[in-house]
Amino acid sequence: xxxxxxxxxxxxxxxxxxxxxxxxxxxxxxxxxxxxxxxxxxxxxxxxxxxxxxxxxxxxxxxxxxxxxxxxxxxxxxxxxxxxxxxxxxxxxxxxxxxxxxxxxxxxxxxxxxxxxxxxxxxxxxxxxxxxxxxxxxxxxxxxxxxxxxxxxxxxxxxxxxxxxxxxxxxxxxxxxxxxxxxxxxxxxxxxxxxxxxxxxxxxxxxxxxxxxxxxxxxxxxxxxxxxxxxxxxxxxxxxxxxxxxxxxxxxxxxxx
Amino acid sequence: xxxxxxxxxxxxxxxxxxxxxxxxxxxxxxxxxxxxxxxxxxxxxxxxxxxxxxxxxxxxxxxxxxxxxxxxxxxxxxxxxxxxxxxxxxxxxxxxxxxxxxxxxxxxxxxxxxxxxxxxxxxxxxxxxxxxxxxxxxxxxxxxxxxxxxxxxxxxxxxxxxxxxxxxxxxxxxxxxxxxxxxxxxxxxxxxxxxxxxxxxxxxxxxxxxxxxxxxxxxxxxxxxxxxxxxxxxxxxxxxxxxxxxxxxxxxxxxxxxxxxxxxxxxxxxxxxxxxxxxxxxxxxxxxxxxxxxxxxxxxxxxxxxxxxxxxxxxxxxxxxx
Numbered sequence: 001x002x003x004x005x006x007x008x009x010x011x012x013x014x015x016x017x018x019x020x021x022x023x024x025x026x027x028x029x030x031x032x033x034x035x036x037x038x039x040x041x042x043x044x045x046x047x048x049x050x051x052x053x054x055x056x057x058x059x060x061x062x063x064x065x066x067x068x069x070x071x072x073x074x075x076x077x078x079x080x081x082x083x084x085x086x087x088x089x090x091x092x093x094x095x096x097x098x099x100x101x102x103x104x105x106x107x108x109x110x111x112x113x114x115x116x117x118x119x120x121x122x123x124x125x126x127x128x129x130x131x132x133x134x135x136x137x138x139x140x141x142x143x144x145x146x147x148x149x150x151x152x153x154x155x156x157x158x159x160x161x162x163x164x165x166x167x168x169x170x171x172x173x174x175x176x177x178x179x180x181x182x183x184x185x186x187x188x189x190x191x192x193x194x195x196x197x198x199x200x201x202x203x204x205x206x207x208x209x210x211x212x213x214x215x216x217x218x219x220x221x222x223x224x225x226x227x228x229x230x231x232x233x234x235x236x237x238x239x240x241x242x243x244x245x246x247x248x249x250x251x252x253x254x255x256x257x
Numbered sequence: 258x259x260x261x262x263x264x265x266x267x268x269x270x271x272x273x274x275x276x277x278x279x280x281x282x283x284x285x286x287x288x289x290x291x292x293x294x295x296x297x298x299x300x301x302x303x304x305x306x307x308x309x310x311x312x313x314x315x316x317x318x319x320x321x322x323x324x325x326x327x328x329x330x331x332x333x334x335x336x337x338x339x340x341x342x343x344x345x346x347x348x349x350x351x352x353x354x355x356x357x358x359x360x361x362x363x364x365x366x367x368x369x370x371x372x373x374x375x376x377x378x379x380x381x382x383x384x385x386x387x388x389x390x391x392x393x394x395x396x397x398x399x400x401x402x403x404x405x406x407x408x409x410x411x412x413x414x415x416x417x418x419x420x421x422x423x424x425x426x427x428x429x430x431x432x433x434x435x436x437x438x439x440x441x442x443x444x445x446x447x448x449x450x451x452x453x454x455x456x457x458x459x460x461x462x463x464x465x466x467x468x469x470x471x472x473x474x475x476x477x478x479x480x481x482x483x484x485x486x487x488x489x490x491x492x493x494x495x496x497x498x499x500x501x502x503x504x505x506x507x508x509x510x511x512x513x514x515x516x517x518x519x520x521x522x523x524x525x526x527x528x529x530x531x532x533x534x535x536x537x538x539x540x541x542x543x544x545x546x547x548x549x550x551x552x553x554x555x556x557x558x559x560x561x562x563x564x565x566x567x568x569x570x571x572x573x574x575x576x577x578x579x
Contacts, residue, residue, distance in 0.1 A: 013508050013528040017393040026394065037509050094359070095368055121508055123389050125371045127359035130327075134363040139328060139440040142356050155443070160352040161268075161457060163448025163503055166325065170440035180502045180509065217368025220389065220396035226534055232541075232554040242558050243568035246540065249556060251576055254538045256460070256517040257484065 009071035010122040038117025040185040041178035076196035077188035098131030103209025129177040262343035275349035281418035284310025286378040297323040307426030319433035324442040329435035335364040350409035370398035391508035391531035463489035467522025507532035525550030
């Protein structure tokens with residue numbers, strides 16, 4: 001099978017976000033960049049599918065500035081065979097990025113299945129998977145917790161609200177967007193990390209995949225940090241007194257109960 | 258004034274509260290408010306949409322729309338959008354809305370602002386702001402180019418207005434051409450829990466690592482049930498196997514903004530705060546007086562959760578009975 005994984009590089013979850021001088025974005029200095037956690041699940045699922053199907057290859061694709069090659073190396077170290085980097089600007093929106101990723105997929109001889117994370121933890125927009133599928137012309141199942149593989153189709157367990165699931169059947173090729181719970185991503189072994197450093201990363205430019213400025217449909221501006229919160233009220237006393245006072249405050253002051 | 262199209266969401270024959278939020282906000286701003294109602298046997302729901310201020314409800318019914326289908330929804334909504342040419346299209350940022358809206362945006366060749374927490378109508382457009390880095394910052398979204406403005410709005414961000422039984426909407430039957438479908442929802446498997454979803458609930462009671470076991474979450478559940486609340490958990494509690502991942506609140510879990518968030522035994526790691534800091538009222542219960550959670554709590558209670566949570570459950574029960 002020709003298996004593909006779309007990944008994104010994002011700031012580590014422990015990053016303290018600071019704004020740049022004119023609040024047009026964040027200050028990226030000193031940020032530790034990681035492979036987005038949901039994309040790790042996508043890489044893992046691709047590798048497991050490869051291991052079950054002899055002769056398969058897994059190709060990792062990322063669209064972004066030069067730094068994203070580090071995240072590509074992480075995916076290669078986990079066990080991906082091939083890699084493609086589409087160089088696009090730092091602030092490309094979901095539409096621009098998705099068109100670039102789909103453009104890279106369309107250049108491939110045959111695509112059987114594509115995996116991605118259900119969202120990236122930087123903008124958390126949860127748009128790119130669906131957009132890649134639309135641009136490529138294939139179905140897409142998002143927030144997937146389990147997959148039953150058939151010969152030319154998949155049955156996916158898709159998480160919806162209230163702990164319920166939708167069982168979705170889809171024809172292949174298809175894009176599957178992974179949710180936590182799908183699998184436990186492996187750690188890269190040291191030999192694989194060394195090998196990954198030497199693997200070739202195929203480079204493409206925006207023009208190679210048919211993307212241009214007009215594909216940018218939205219722009220983020222006027223960034224703000226959450227307003228500092230006024231000091232809260234401390235409720236003292238023994239547990240019984242604290243409970244009474246908290247219940248009174250929530251009922252009479254905050255009026256939320 | 259704008260022409261606004263809102264995509265209604267329903268499950269088990271009932272409209273979602275988040276749909277009423279959108280309809281109410283659009284109507285309150287004096288917009289021409291259209292609602293798309295997709296499904297099978299759903300025509301009766303139009304009346305309720307009218308009471309929240311919808312002017313027109315476009316009803317598309319087809320067996321392929323009985324259960325949510327990404328492809329069928331996208332096809333029908335793209336047709337409807339081309340027919341009525343709205344200035345703005347809104348849906349809730351729910352598992353359903355967040356799934357089809359990017360596809361609709363692509364069909365209409367426009368951008369989408371997803372998971373917005375503020376919404377203002379300005380002329381024929383909208384001004385929206387959304388969290389980035391899971392709420393560690395927010396950004397305004399500028400739409401580039403022409404065409405309708407698309408946004409998904411986080412549940413509970415706008416609040417539900419009061420319905421007016423005197424108001425009604427005109428129902429319009431729409432032909433549902435679902436097209437050639439490559440995927441299909443076979444069935445919906447119900448969750449075991451009768452509690453509301455953590456992203457939709459007005460009140461969330463969350464537990465952290467201090468709960469020490471899955472079994473001890475019973476005291477969190479007891480408090481949640483008295484309040485009609487959802488149960489949430491920190492990443493530490495989920496990683497320890499005390500709760501399923503679907504309950505996790507934080508940057509790698511769910512992002513919530515309930516009216517009341519009660520954090521029990523949660524220290525307040527930056528990635529947890531990112532998931533709940535937009536809650537309107539925050540209560541922190543923790544034994545460590547220096548825990549970071551107190552920096553964003555409206556009410557801080559330095560106490561052992563095992564002592565105080567059962568007392569709170571009893572005291573809230575008394576209030577609820579009155």
